[in-house]
Amino acid sequence: MGGLGSGNNNRWANKTDAFHKLDLSTFKREWFARYRSGAMTWSRGGHKIASINYHLSPQSMRLTYVSGSGDNKQSIDERFDLAFTPQHFGGLRWWIICKSCQRRCRVLYGAKLFRCRQCYELTYPSQYEFIRVPGLPIAETLKDKLGGEAGFAYPFPDKPKGMHWKTYQRYERVYYEAEERMEMALMGRFVSSN
Template identity: 25%
Template sequence: MSGYYNRKMTTEEAKRIDIREWQRNNDLQNGNSGELSWRNSRTKEITGSISFEVKTDCLVFSYRAKRHNDQHWQNYKVIAPLTYTSCNYGNSRVWFMCPRCSKRVAILYVNTQIACRTCQRLNYASQQKTKGMCQDQDRMNKIRQKLNWPLYQDVLFRTKPKGMHYKTFYHLVKEHDFYELSYWESFGATMPSLFAKLNDIKQSLKRAANK
């Protein structure tokens, strides 16, 4: 059995720096400095920390990290430029410029480097669930093709193809059941977010009808 699909880290799991929180808390004063830290949500242990300093047009982050397959700590200094867009009533909104691709973003993610979601190759949790669900269904249907079973519907009769050894048949059935169970688990996990989106649409239509 090929086992689990390769899983990317999600934005919900990654260490993040949200510039909107800094602006709301008035933490973008020139010269402001300190340390950011992250804790494990279950054990409350610190899982990482970096130092920061606020400049007029950027944030400077300093930290130590290990590269993949490297046991030695290295010192890093990353400059994250800031940019502003106009809002209503003369206010402005601050954004990060990604240190790697220069894209305007509200959130940077911390790994060995500090960069945007795209550069860090992170998925949203909902994307991860949907991707996993589709991969499980594809693998399940490939096995069904080998067994001459119907695709995209319930299998009522689990017949063995003529000429296939029983050992091969039982192995494929076991693998099929693994991906089928994984598919339905992923499908169930997407339901809350789907219902939430449908409810948002319903409320929007209701407000529009009442105008």
């Protein structure tokens, strides 16, 4: 753990009153093959509020940063495994494996640690029961139809045998669009409740 996160540039600010979103799609695929490292920052109101360092490799994503300040300062160094599932035209969809629950996810939320939405309890039905998200019921129905697990914490199911890719991709698009709206609603709710 030592030797990481020194200097001002990668210190968490005190204002960790909202999660910092880390989306796998932020990284270009070739960055993983090239073992690229870099820094990611989050701003609010024009001020930098958090910064972390990332280190990519073909099989994993490592995050290093300093959490907290003063006596509570702590160096964090975590390596996340990646997973790959086939998609149309022979490509692979990439996933991050959450270190707490081992679920596949595309987005991690950072407080002290970066974890999936499920681990930060941003997915319990009671939390979105009263949030109106356009397209959500349709998206859940589609997922159910494909035999996927209910709830947005779980990945969209693989294409069933016999289903046309075109149909599958349409379902997938509808699902991810609804998921995106859901995410915005959840995040908005979280931020405003603080």
